[in-house]
Amino acid sequence: MRIGSANLIMALSIMAISGKYAVASELLVDQDKNTDMIVSIYNNNLGLIQDTRKVMLQKGNNEVAFAGVASSIQAESAFLSGKGISVLEQNYDYNLLTGQNMLNSFVGKEVKTAVQNPSNGETIFDKATLLSSNYGSPVLKFAYGVETAFPGRIIYDTVPENLRVKPTLVADLESQQTGEKDLKLTYLTNGLSWKADYVAEIISENELELNTWITIRNETGTDYEKADVRLISGSVNHISDGGVIRPMMMAKAIRAENAMVDTVSATGSLPESVSDYYMYNLPRKTTLKDKQSKQISLMNLQKVQYEKEYRFNSPLYLGLGGTKSEFEKKHPNIVFKLINEKQYNLGQPLPAGMMRFYENHNNKNMVFLGENKISQTAVGEKAELSIGQAFDIYADGKIKDIKVISKDIYEYQVEINFKNVSPRPGKIVYEQNLYNNWELLKENIPSENKNSSTLRWQFDLQPQANKVLTYTVRVSRTK
Secondary structure, eight states: OOOOOHHHHHTTSOBOOSOOOOOTTOEEEOGGGEEEEEEEEOSSSEEEEEEEEEEEEOSEEEEEEEESOOTTBOGGGOEEEOTTEEEEEEEEEOOBOOHHHHHHHTTTSEEEEEEEOTTTOOEEEEEEEEEEOGGGSOEEEETTEEESSOOSEEEOSSOOTTOBSSOEEEEEEEESSSEEEEEEEEEEEESEEEEEEEEEEEOSSSEEEEEEEEEEEEOSSSOEEEEEEEEEESOOOOOOSSOOOOHHHHHHHHHHHHHHHHHHHHHOSOOSOBTTBEEEEOSSOEEEOTTEEEEEEEEEEEEEEOEEEEEEEOOOOOSTTOOOOEEEEEOOEEEEEEEOSGGGTOOSOBOSEEEEEEEEETTTEEEEEEEEEEOOBOTTOEEEEEEEEOSSEEEEEEEEEEEEEETTEEEEEEEEEEEEOSSSOEEEEEEEEOOSEEEEEEESSOEEEEETTEEEEEEEEOTTEEEEEEEEEEEEOOO
16 A cells, blocks of 8 residues: 555544445445455454455546445544555445434435325325434424324335445545455454353363364454454453554554464464464354354364362461361362373463363263363463362361460461262362461471462372371461
8 A cells, every 4th residue: 555645644544424425436345345354353342354355446536435344343443455556535434224314314304104094994195394303203294284193104215325235434545557456444343252162071080172162253233254263362452442543553463463374374283372462263264244153163172181189278277366176078179270281182372261071971971060261371381270069078177286385376286087988089189378477397198388378288089088187387476
C-alpha cells in the first residue's frame, strides 16, 4: 500500500457515519469474492480478521464496498491494503435493512397501508403520512384522522439508499492501473471467543489419554467461510474504548504472526510462541457461522504419564499459644500431577481450560472422576489438579502433648493415623503448616521442607493397611 502523507495515514481510520450512502458507481464486493480468510481469535472476546477479496479496479478513483464485515467491528482498527492502491477514505455503514430502520427512514413521508375487512376478508388499501415510528408502533395521519394503534400493515414503494442488507465498509481509493487485484481488509472485532476442554481418560496406574477440544463461539454478526483459524493464548492488553490502534503497528504484528504460521506449515509442529503469546493453528480450514458454537479437536496425546497422590492439609495449629486438638476421618484431596515434557509424552504448550478425568471401570462403564481448571502451561512446567476427595482413604490426628517451656517456647507432639480401606495402594502426602520460629525435633518418617513454613511427608500406603506418623516440633517467638 502506498502512503503519501501523515494525513493519508490518519484517513485509514474509519469514520462510522450513517450519512455516507451507496451511490450508483459503487462497486459492491460481496463475500463470494473472498479468496483468503484468516481469523485469529484471542481469549478475551476479541478477533483479528484478515479478509482478502478479488476486485476489478479501474485506473484512478474507485469506490469499493466490502459487504458482510462484522457488525461488532472496531472501526478505528480497520485498514485496507493492496498492491498499487492508495486508500483515501473509508466509511463503515451499519444502518441495516430492518423493519424499524424502514420505519425510521420514511418518517414524514407518504406510505401505503393495508388492512383486512373483518366482514368479508378483503384487503383495504389506503395512503397515510408516517408522523412517527414510535419504537415500532407507528403514528399515521390519514385523511380521516390520526391513528396511533393502526391494526394493518405498512407498504413501502422502495428501499432507501441509506439502508444496507449487510454491514459494509466503503472505501474510496486510487488504483495505479486497471486490472483485477486482491484487496485485504484487516480489522479487530468483538464477539469471537474460544476455550479449551480436556478429556483425560485413565488407562493405567500411571498413563492416560489426553484429548483436547476447542470450542469457538462467533457472535460477530457475519460468517467466515473456509477460514484459516488461529487461536492466540495469553492475556492481550486491549483498550476498546477511547484508544486508537495504529494501523501500521497492527500490520507489523500481523507480519510477525504470519511468519510464525509459515514455520508451522513447513515443520508440521506447533510453535512455542508468537511474541509473548502462544498460537495454535488449526489443522484445516473451517467455516465459522454467525451465532454458532463449534467444537474442533486440537490435540490427541497417547500414553501421557501422570502421578496421583492423596494430599492432606493438616488442620492442627502448631504455634505459640496453641492448645490440644484433634480431627477424625479427614479425607484427602485427589491430586493428578502432570509434567509438560516430551519424556512424559506431553511437551506442547497447553492452553488454559477445563480438564475432566474419566476411567473405564472394568472395561464396561465410563466413570466421571472429577474436574478442575488447568492454567496456561508452558513446556517444562508442572500442572497439579485437585479433582475431589478420596472416600476409602482417611486420617485421624491429634496433638498428643504440649510442653510449655516458656511463654515464648512451645513443644508439640503429634500423632497421625492413616488408613487405606480401598483395594489399591495410594501415595500419601501430608503437609503441616508451622508458625513463628520452628524446629523439627523428632519424626518417625523422613520429611522435607515444602517451603519455609510447611513440612511435607510422603509415603506409600498399601491396600487394607494403616500407617502412623509421629513428629515433635518446637516453636519459639520470632526475634
